[in-house]
Amino acid sequence: xxxxxxxxxxxxxxxxxxxxxxxxxxxxxxxxxxxxxxxxxxxxxxxxxxxxxxxxxxxxxxxxxxxxxxxxxxxxxxxxxxxxxxxxxxxxxxxxxxxxxxxxxxxxxxxxxxxxxxxxxxxx
Amino acid sequence: xxxxxxxxxxxxxxxxxxxxxxxxxxxxxxxxxxxxxxxxxxxxxxxxxxxxxxxxxxxxxxxxxxxxxxxxxxxxxxxxxxxxxxxxxxxxxxxxxxxxxxxxxxxxxxxxxxxxxxxxxxxxxxxxxxxxxxxxxxxxxxxxxxx
Numbered sequence: 001x002x003x004x005x006x007x008x009x010x011x012x013x014x015x016x017x018x019x020x021x022x023x024x025x026x027x028x029x030x031x032x033x034x035x036x037x038x039x040x041x042x043x044x045x046x047x048x049x050x051x052x053x054x055x056x057x058x059x060x061x062x063x064x065x066x067x068x069x070x071x072x073x074x075x076x077x078x079x080x081x082x083x084x085x086x087x088x089x090x091x092x093x094x095x096x097x098x099x100x101x102x103x104x105x106x107x108x109x110x111x112x113x114x115x116x117x118x119x120x121x122x123x124x
Numbered sequence: 125x126x127x128x129x130x131x132x133x134x135x136x137x138x139x140x141x142x143x144x145x146x147x148x149x150x151x152x153x154x155x156x157x158x159x160x161x162x163x164x165x166x167x168x169x170x171x172x173x174x175x176x177x178x179x180x181x182x183x184x185x186x187x188x189x190x191x192x193x194x195x196x197x198x199x200x201x202x203x204x205x206x207x208x209x210x211x212x213x214x215x216x217x218x219x220x221x222x223x224x225x226x227x228x229x230x231x232x233x234x235x236x237x238x239x240x241x242x243x244x245x246x247x248x249x250x251x252x253x254x255x256x257x258x259x260x261x262x263x264x265x266x267x268x269x270x271x
Contacts, residue, residue: 011235012210012213012214012217013206013207013210014195014198014200014207014210014211014214015214017200017202018198018199021199057217057221057233057235058235059235083221084217084218084219084220084221084222085221085224085229085233086221086222086223086224086225087224087225087227087228087229087231089228089229090224090229104222105218105221105222106140106141106144106145106218107144108144108147
């Protein structure tokens with residue numbers, strides 16, 4: 001598999017570091033981290049990631065709006081939503097906007113890696 | 125006022141948080157209703173405002189010593205004031221967000237507002253429930269006040 005560039009979006013520093021530290025997919029290289037949707041769009045333009053992990057509840061621009069804009073910029077982008085919001089309607093809305101997977105917080109390292117691996121497998 | 129089943133949602137959310145994020149179960153004490161005044165807070169408190177179908181506040185409050193150990197369990201090496209604030213906000217956000225599994229998407233949660241040391245105001249027309257959390261040798265609490 002060719003190397004993929006990963007952008008991590010979450011308003012929690014701890015969560016961004018956790019995802020960066022825990023993801024152990026050899027084919028992924030973290031190219032940036034963003035604390036909200038606006039920062040993510042800026043970093044997207046600079047780094048052109050292939051994969052994004054996206055929180056939903058964030059200040060300034062939430063994850064749902066950011067997903068919509070990222071997909072408009074790069075339809076083939078793969079987005080894994082990582083959110084505490086556990087209702088089905090939010091997951092459905094995220095998928096309808098273009099997300100490819102959904103992982104609820106809290107999560108284990110194993111669940112994170114399985115979710116990312118599944119995302120890459122499905123889009124290979 | 126919170127129904128018993130709704131309270132159970134928050135108890136289960138708290139239990140799940142510690143089991144998964146801290147990889148060590150917490151002991152949850154019997155929830156109780158505060159009929160006078162506002163529940164006290166520890167060193168750091170993450171506050172989530174609730175709007176939509178329900179209105180109110182959910183907050184997680186914990187002492188610095190407990191948060192330090194929690195961060196260690198998460199393999200964090202930064203124990204700064206900012207990281208403590210980040211952690212209590214994330215715990216409150218996760219437990220509140222998970223509650224939408226039962227409450228539905230009309231249970232709208234804010235981004236976390238974090239206070240350190242200060243009292244958290246609960247609207248006078250709401251009676252807060254306190255869910256005591258004991259983890260390792262530390263005590264924290266989740267406070268839920270909804271109408």
